[in-house]
Structures are given as structure tokens and as C-alpha cells.
Amino acid sequence: MDITQQTIQQMDHAHRATLINSLPGYKCLQLVGTTGINGHSNLGLFNSVVHLGASPALLGMVFRPKSADHDTLSNIERTGFYTFNNVTGSFLEQAHQTSARYPSGFSEFVECGLTEFFIAGFDAPFVAESTIRIALTLKEILPIKINGTTLVIGEISYISMNDALIATDGYIDHGKAGTITTTGLDSYFEAQHIARLSYAKPGLPLKRF
Amino acid sequence: MDITQQTIQQMDHAHRATLINSLPGYKCLQLVGTTGINGHSNLGLFNSVVHLGASPALLGMVFRPKSADHDTLSNIERTGFYTFNNVTGSFLEQAHQTSARYPSGFSEFVECGLTEFFIAGFDAPFVAESTIRIALTLKEILPIKINGTTLVIGEISYISMNDALIATDGYIDHGKAGTITTTGLDSYFEAQHIARLSYAKPGLPLKRF
Numbered sequence: 001m002d003i004t005q006q007t008i009q010q011m012d013h014a015h016r017a018t019l020i021n022s023l024p025g026y027k028c029l030q031l032v033g034t035t036g037i038n039g040h041s042n043l044g045l046f047n048s049v050v051h052l053g054a055s056p057a058l059l060g061m062v063f064r065p066k067s068a069d070h071d072t073l074s075n076i077e078r079t080g081f082y083t084f085n086n087v088t089g090s091f092l093e094q095a096h097q098t099s100a101r102y103p104s105g106f107s108e109f110v111e112c113g114l115t116e117f118f119i120a121g122f123d124a125p126f127v128a129e130s131t132i133r134i135a136l137t138l139k140e141i142l143p144i145k146i147n148g149t150t151l152v153i154g155e156i157s158y159i160s161m162n163d164a165l166i167a168t169d170g171y172i173d174h175g176k177a178g179t180i181t182t183t184g185l186d187s188y189f190e191a192q193h194i195a196r197l198s199y200a201k202p203g204l205p206l207k208r209f
Numbered sequence: 210m211d212i213t214q215q216t217i218q219q220m221d222h223a224h225r226a227t228l229i230n231s232l233p234g235y236k237c238l239q240l241v242g243t244t245g246i247n248g249h250s251n252l253g254l255f256n257s258v259v260h261l262g263a264s265p266a267l268l269g270m271v272f273r274p275k276s277a278d279h280d281t282l283s284n285i286e287r288t289g290f291y292t293f294n295n296v297t298g299s300f301l302e303q304a305h306q307t308s309a310r311y312p313s314g315f316s317e318f319v320e321c322g323l324t325e326f327f328i329a330g331f332d333a334p335f336v337a338e339s340t341i342r343i344a345l346t347l348k349e350i351l352p353i354k355i356n357g358t359t360l361v362i363g364e365i366s367y368i369s370m371n372d373a374l375i376a377t378d379g380y381i382d383h384g385k386a387g388t389i390t391t392t393g394l395d396s397y398f399e400a401q402h403i404a405r406l407s408y409a410k411p412g413l414p415l416k417r418f
Contacts, residue, residue: 001369002367005367008266016263016266016379017264019380024237024268024293024343025239025388027259028233048260050269051229051271054230055222093415097415099409132232134232140353142360146349156217159210160210166228170231174398184380184381186405188402193398202309202310202320206302206305206306
């Protein structure tokens with residue numbers, strides 16, 4: 001099937017959203033924890049995280065315009081703190097349920113049956129059920145004018161996970177961590193490791209490790 | 210294990226790069242096709258693609274500063290055209306091998322054993338071995354000043370895939386497509402579908418489909 005730009009533009013809204021969201025493939029799934037205006041905890045499910053750099057250690061995250069994302073975004077703008085928490089198969093449904101639009105003042109932790117915890121000096125909740133938890137401090141908010149989205153850039157200020165998940169070279173094993181991945185708006189996948197491949201050089205055969 | 214910002218900053222370069230690149234989880238893996246300055250085909254492996262919006266249909270892609278990425282970025286800047294091609298397990302090693310630094314003028318298609326093809330009026334090569342192929346036209350280049358990276362924004366102008374991969378609602382089945390995913394700089398995973406979950410509403414049980 002060949003789909004042209006004109007066909008895409010003429011699709012109905014829901015069909016196009018489902019197609020385009022599922023088109024590029026697997027995405028990084030994170031529960032994002034923030035603190036709301038009255039001090040209550042907020043948790044939202046996002047799939048728009050992108051690596052920006054290792055030194056300084058920066059992660060980007062795209063927010064949609066005028067949407068339910070706005071609690072999370074306004075909390076990050078106000079407090080400067082947020083957390084990324086991976087999702088495993090054992091609490092997938094609770095994680096997905098956080099995308100429901102609860103009235104302001106409700107905590108998704110309570111409504112969806114997830115457990116929050118805090119560390120001293122960091123004003124955003126972590127998810128106890130997650131196996132890899134990242135604390136971020138806001139560095140920059142970049143408006144993407146072409147479609148009204150926003151790129152939020154944060155620096156990694158703290159990582160919490162089990163020792164057994166990190167190899168001696170720093171590699172984090174998301175297979176062991178049970179991290180799941182997503183495509184589109186509602187589809188979830190487990191991942192099975194194929195291999196790590198050696199650094200590629202012209203004319204040199206690759207090694208699997 | 211708790212890793213603080215100070216620990217991250219004091220790590221040696223390779224250890225930090227491996228840790229931070231593998232930290233957030235699964236990423237969208239794409240072979241990016243462009244046309245070089247002398248008309249030869251260029252192909253590079255990237256894991257920094259992010260969905261920006263469905264209407265217009267926009268995908269973002271982050272480029273590192275001063276790196277081997279630059280051929281791809283300068284080709285996109287010059288021609289305004291590029292392609293995203295998914296990677297399946299059957300040609301993983303050829304895809305990974307495209308990250309080797311071939312001398313200017315060499316085509317990764319030839320060097321790595323992949324097959325290029327073109328469509329009329331679009332000046333960038335597609336990968337025949339891929340099962341989902343996307344043509345993009347450059348819309349905007351956004352400098353991310355905090356670390357010298359670049360967000361390249363393109364509009365989807367054409368999609369090529371087998372009919373059997375698209376559900377009636379527009380959902381693209383990356384399980385059927387054989388698409389693989391990646392973590393870190395060198396680690397690859399197959400994905401196995403768990404479920405699609407119904408739209409979440411407060412107080413309503415989720416359905417799997």
C-alpha cells in the first residue's frame with residue numbers, strides 16, 4: 001500500500017492520529033511524576049521521551065498543544081522537578097489508567113493503585129512499582145512553533161535502580177528490568193534481547209556480545 | 210543503587226555515554242536515507258526519532274553535535290528530502306554496519322549489502338529490505354543551544370508498506386512488520402505484543418483488544 005500526503009491529509013482525525021502515532025515504531029514509555037499546585041501528586045503516561053546528550057545528561061520530552069498533558073507541563077514549569085519511571089508488564093493496566101482525565105486535585109497514584117515515594121530535597125513523586133526511576137531538573141522549555149508542541153529539556157539529577165540491572169560498562173539491561181515499550185496510542189509490547197553488537201568499522205566483521 | 214548527579218558527572222566518558230544512552234529504555238530505530246553531494250546514496254542508523262504531531266503529520270529527529278551524523282544532516286539541509294526505513298531482525302547486522310565511518314563518496318547501501326530504490330520526484334533512497342518506509346520533506350531545523358544538538362522536523366509525504374500491516378482503524382502492526390527496537394548504543398530487541406488497551410476513563414475498567 002502506498003499512502004500519499006494527500007491521502008493522509010484527507011483521513012478523518014482519529015484514523016490519521018492512529019496511523020501516524022503508530023507509524024515510526026517503538027517508543028520510550030514513561031510514567032512522569034510531578035507535584036500539583038496544591039501539593040498533591042500527579043502521574044501521567046508519556047511516550048515522547050528522547051535522548052539529547054550524555055554530558056550533561058539531558059533528556060527531552062515532547063508535549064502536545066492544548067491537551068491533558070497540561071497538568072504535567074504546568075507542574076514542571078512551576079516546580080522545576082519531575083520524574084521518569086519505567087513501566088513493566090506487572091502494572092501495565094495501572095499505568096495506562098493514569099491517562100484517564102481525573103478531576104483536578106485527584107492523584108493518579110491513588111486512583112490507579114500505584115505507590116508514590118519521595119527523596120529528600122526533590123519535589124516530585126517516584127513510582128515504587130517501577131524498576132528504573134530517574135529524577136530530572138528542568139533546564140529549558142523550547143516551543144516548537146510549527147505545530148504548537150513543546151520540547152521540555154531536563155537534566156538527570158538522580159537515578160534509582162537495582163544494582164543487578166547495570167553492567168560493568170554502564171549498560172542498563174531493560175530486559176532484566178522488565179521494561180515494556182509501546183507503539184501508537186494504546187499498544188504495548190514486551191521486548192526480548194537479540195544481541196549487543198560491536199562498534200562498527202569499515203571492513204571489519206561485527207561481533208555479538 | 211542510587212546514582213547522583215555528581216557521580217554521573219565524574220564518570221569517564223564512555224561509561225557515562227553507555228549509561229545515559231541506555232537509561233530511558235526502548236527507542237525508535239530507523240535507517241535514514243539521503244542523497245549525498247555528488248548524487249551518491251547515504252544511509253545512517255538513528256535512534257532519536259520522536260512523534261511530533263498527526264495533523265500535519267510531523268516527525269522529529271535529534272542530531273548530535275560535531276559527529277558522523279553530519280553527512281545525513283547536511284544532505285537533509287541541502288536536498289530537503291530524507292527517508293525513514295524500519296529495521297527487522299533479518300538485516301540487523303547490515304543496518305548496524307551502516308554506523309561505520311565510510312569515507313566520503315562511499316554508499317552504505319553497497320558497503321553494507323542493502324538494496325536502494327527510489328520513487329519519482331523524491332530525491333532520497335528507500336531501503337528495499339525494510340517493511341515500513343516513510344518519505345519526509347524538511348520543514349524546520351531547530352537548534353538546541355543547551356548542548357549543540359539539532360532537532361530536525363519533517364513532514365510525512367509518503368508511506369510505503371504491505372496492506373496486511375495496517376488495521377482498519379489505521380493502526381500499524383510493528384509485530385507483524387518484524388520491526389526491532391534498540392536501547393543504548395549497540396543493543397537490539399525483538400518485541401512481542403501484549404495488548405492494545407481501551408481508552409482510559411475514570412472509574413471504567415480497561416478492555417484488552
